[in-house]
Amino acid sequence: MIVLFHPRSTRPKNRRLPLSVLYLGAVLEGREEYEIVDGNTDPDPAATLDALAANQNVELLGVSVMPGPQLLQAVAVCRAFREKHPRVPIVWGGYFPSLYTEAALNAKYVDFVVKGQGEDALLELIGELRGRRDFTLVRGIAFKDRFGLHVHTAGRPLRAPDEFPWPPYHRLDVSKYIARTFLGSRTAVHQASIGCPFRCNFCGVVPVYDREKMESPARTAAILRRLQTGWDIDAVQFYDNNFFLREEHARELADRIAPLNLRWWCEARVDIVLGYSGDTLRKLRNAGCVMIFFGVESGNDAALRNMKKQLSTGQTVELARRIREFGIVPEYSIIFGNPENAEEDVVRNIDFVRRIKRVNPDVEIVVQTYVPTPQPNGAYGGVEIAFPKTPDEWITPRWYPYLIRTDPDLPWLPPHVKRRIRNFETVMSSRWPTTQDMRLPAWGRTLLKSLSSWRYLMGAYDFPAELRLAQRLVRLRQPRLESL
Numbered sequence: 001m002i003v004l005f006h007p008r009s010t011r012p013k014n015r016r017l018p019l020s021v022l023y024l025g026a027v028l029e030g031r032e033e034y035e036i037v038d039g040n041t042d043p044d045p046a047a048t049l050d051a052l053a054a055n056q057n058v059e060l061l062g063v064s065v066m067p068g069p070q071l072l073q074a075v076a077v078c079r080a081f082r083e084k085h086p087r088v089p090i091v092w093g094g095y096f097p098s099l100y101t102e103a104a105l106n107a108k109y110v111d112f113v114v115k116g117q118g119e120d121a122l123l124e125l126i127g128e129l130r131g132r133r134d135f136t137l138v139r140g141i142a143f144k145d146r147f148g149l150h151v152h153t154a155g156r157p158l159r160a161p162d163e164f165p166w167p168p169y170h171r172l173d174v175s176k177y178i179a180r181t182f183l184g185s186r187t188a189v190h191q192a193s194i195g196c197p198f199r200c201n202f203c204g205v206v207p208v209y210d211r212e213k214m215e216s217p218a219r220t221a222a223i224l225r226r227l228q229t230g231w232d233i234d235a236v237q238f239y240d241n242n243f244f245l246r247e248e249h250a251r252e253l254a255d256r257i258a259p260l261n262l263r264w265w266c267e268a269r270v271d272i273v274l275g276y277s278g279d280t281l282r283k284l285r286n287a288g289c290v291m292i293f294f295g296v297e298s299g300n301d302a303a304l305r306n307m308k309k310q311l312s313t314g315q316t317v318e319l320a321r322r323i324r325e326f327g328i329v330p331e332y333s334i335i336f337g338n339p340e341n342a343e344e345d346v347v348r349n350i351d352f353v354r355r356i357k358r359v360n361p362d363v364e365i366v367v368q369t370y371v372p373t374p375q376p377n378g379a380y381g382g383v384e385i386a387f388p389k390t391p392d393e394w395i396t397p398r399w400y401p402y403l404i405r406t407d408p409d410l411p412w413l414p415p416h417v418k419r420r421i422r423n424f425e426t427v428m429s430s431r432w433p434t435t436q437d438m439r440l441p442a443w444g445r446t447l448l449k450s451l452s453s454w455r456y457l458m459g460a461y462d463f464p465a466e467l468r469l470a471q472r473l474v475r476l477r478q479p480r481l482e483s484l
Contacts, residue, residue: 001033001056002126003049005063007073008039015040016189017177019239020064020094020118022167027119029168032126036171039073046077053085060089060126065096065104067204067394067403075107075391082109089129093118096391098208099374101142105150106390113142116208117194119164121156158195160213166223174231182436183263183290184235188227191239192220198242198269200295201308202335202380204373205241212242217249221256228260238266243292244273251280254287267293270311274319281326291329291364291435294319299352300345303338307380313352320360329435332356333366336421339381339412346420350461353428364434367425369413371405383412423461430467431456444474 004025006018018038028034035052039045052058061081065074078090093114097104104113114121117140124138135143140156174188181187195209227233243266244250257264266289273281273292296316298304304311316332323330334353338345356363372379374387388394394403401408407418430452433445440448452467454460 001035001052001058002028003052003058003061004028004034004036005045005049005061005074005077006036006038006040007045007063007065007070007077009066009068009070010040012040014179015177016179016237017167017172017174018064019167019189019191021062022169022171023164024062024064024093024118024122025168025171026165027123029165031123038172039070039077041173041176045073046080049077049081050084053081053088058085058088059129060091062091062093062122064094065092066094067096067099069404070094071096071391071403072395072400075109075395078107078109091122091125093122095204095208099204100387100391100394101152102150103388103390103394105142105144107392110391111143115140115142115155117156117158120159158209158211158213161192161194161215162219166226169226169230174227178231178233180438181235181237182438183237183265184233186231186233187235187237188224188231188233189237189239190220190223190227192243193240196241197245198310199308200297201375201377202297202370202372203295207374207376212245214245214249217253217256220253221260224257224260224262228262233262235263236265238264240267242268242272244268244276247276247280250276251283254280254283254289258283258287260288262288263290264288265291265293267295270294270296270316270319274315274322278326281323281328285326285328289328291331292323293331293333293366296332297335298338298345299334299349299355300338303340303345306340317356317359320356320363324360324362329362329364330360331364331366333368335368335370337369337410337413337417339370339383342413342417343420346417346424350424350459357432361432364436365428365432367421367428369405369408369410369418369421371402371408371410381412420461423464426464426467426471427452427455427461430464430471439475441474447474 004021006021021036025036037045037048042048063074065071089111090109091112092104092110097113098115101113104110121138121140128135128138136153139154142152145151178186178188192215193212195212196205197212199206297307297309299313301313320330334349336346336349353365372383372385388399430448433440433448448470451470
């Protein structure tokens, strides 16, 4: 038996379909006996895995690990599993081991790492475990040889989603993953492509994938129709790094999913969507596109060039203006605190956000701080960091904030600059409450807008204690109101 483990990544109300292990299960379906264990639904996955290994001939434990909360449970569960079942090979895949391969292999409870796309590598690895055990023949993996040395095999070409079977939804209780969101009362998730063809030198996707392969619009529409007929979904969040590339692909997709009457959210690039015709944008909105997330990254053209973003601030502003007429909300992610001059960067980005809001008040702003990830040619901003050597070190208080990108100790971001960023975010999010926060009732939004309007108008961001108190009170009261 093959066991696929998806460690817990979020609170129960926020759980979504574990697509990574579902896609692996798709290539095992009909070939292998396998089980999926999801830490987001299983209250004690360690006990479940122990029972499976005690009662079945488990040949391999495959673990999908993203940086952050998944790593916490992956470390604890895999360490316990290795102690009880030392002969079962443990394989880690996903973004964490793909980015931090050496650190993952330094763990005594990790035998193999699959880097990047894992479907074919998993099948070939199973074959070698049963046969010659010449793991150098399996492309796209790393492993420890009999001397404990780390061996990296040749890379594996990326394959398109259409080349693999559909996700085996019957292996899970899908109803547990249908959520109420701002998009709809029954929201599902789907990923219609893999990878990214762009070379932004701050992004964690670039070191893992060097191109993008897209699912055909016909298959995307068919899968969504299956989710709709089987589980009555009315909305979908697409997890693609770039949901839109070629305009003809976007137009065909819009035509195919429009009859489903779904509301949906996705990610895209500013320059690509800006280049679409008005007719295409109208088609996308009519097909249910409600909001698009854009990695804008900076309001400074010099910083964008250094990031190799291949984007200008003028394009970002123009898209905000143009897309407004089609009723699609742009969600702009901006990185505050450029390592080269963090204080000046914050000032520039605040001015840029205000400029965007004047053009299109509906633009939603996501405030980020730059946290480096390993890059082939060095991290953006000339940042050099000696990353942890093991997963256990990564989950210590010193390093875990880097993984979850929540207030890490960044040497180029002094406390007074971090306070400036947090204060601005508090004022801005009060003046322009996100439509995605379902905890905010209408009266709460009105209250926050009223309290913050003078601050935003005057640019008075310091010490917004009253706004933070109001935000807490509004959210504390909301569950009580919903229960009446």
